[in-house]
Amino acid sequence: MAKVGYARVSTEDQRLDLQLAALRNVCDRVVEDQGVSGSTNKRPGLISVLRSLRSGDTLVVWRLDRLGRSLRDLIQITEKLSRRKIEFVSLTENIDTASAGGRLVFHMLAAMAEFERCLIRERTCAGLEAARARGQRLGRRPSLNEDECRSAYNAVVLQGEDVDEVARRYRVHPRTLTRHLRRMIITGTAG
Incomplete structure (x- = not known):
């Protein structure tokens, strides 16, 4: 049951020192991504960490935004970890999915993300319906008239x-x- 830390900075100019110091205090090993945006899926360090984690292990980050830029991304990653029986800890926000309180906070975040997705869907459907009512043709233009x-x-x-x-x-x-x-x-x- 290992605790594995993940540190990331978006640009080559930024430094990992603060994250690394905090993570090394609580983790068995730390993997890092230097100069990699959180909005990209091509994060070699994160991919390596996620592949190496086993049931009972814990993924630790210094702050939630180091793992992913969007709440949706964070929730997807942590849900995958949960299915594999891997815990998640964020040091700054004090979230630990091994505890009931940590799971509660995380599920509240997940519920808000789901609510946001539903609102976006409702607005999209309303916009499409309004366009149909105005007689606009929806979708791709036919290839032949x-x-x-x-x-x-x-x-x-x-x-x-x-x-x-x-x-x-x-x-x-x-x-x-x-x-x-x-x-x-x-x-x-x-x-």
Whole structure:
């Protein structure tokens, strides 16, 4: 049951001294990322630490923002640790998931993050609904307009041209052209 520390600074100019001193007082070993932003998933030190931790171990950070920049990122990491029966400690915020109080604080943070995600989803849905009500077309622009579809239909179905050749002419993939043609036949807009 090892305590493994993780220290990170975002730029090469910043120093790890304060974090390292605090972590070395409580950890068996410390892994660091120098000059690596918390917003990136490419943190070699963190990846190494997460792979090395075993059930019963504890991941220790000096401060929560050293582990991840967003609350969502922090929660994802700690949930993965929890599933693997690995504890998490943040020294500055005094969060320790091995204690009931630490788990409570962390779950409150998780609940707030979930609430925030729900609000974002509701606003997004409301915005989409308002756009539909204004008659705006949502999603990606069709690869072929109605005239191009009719012309392609005539070329392939009526004149017997090769689908690949017609698709190339309209700069679409043959599957895309086939899908448009099938839709025209099903909806009866072909003729």
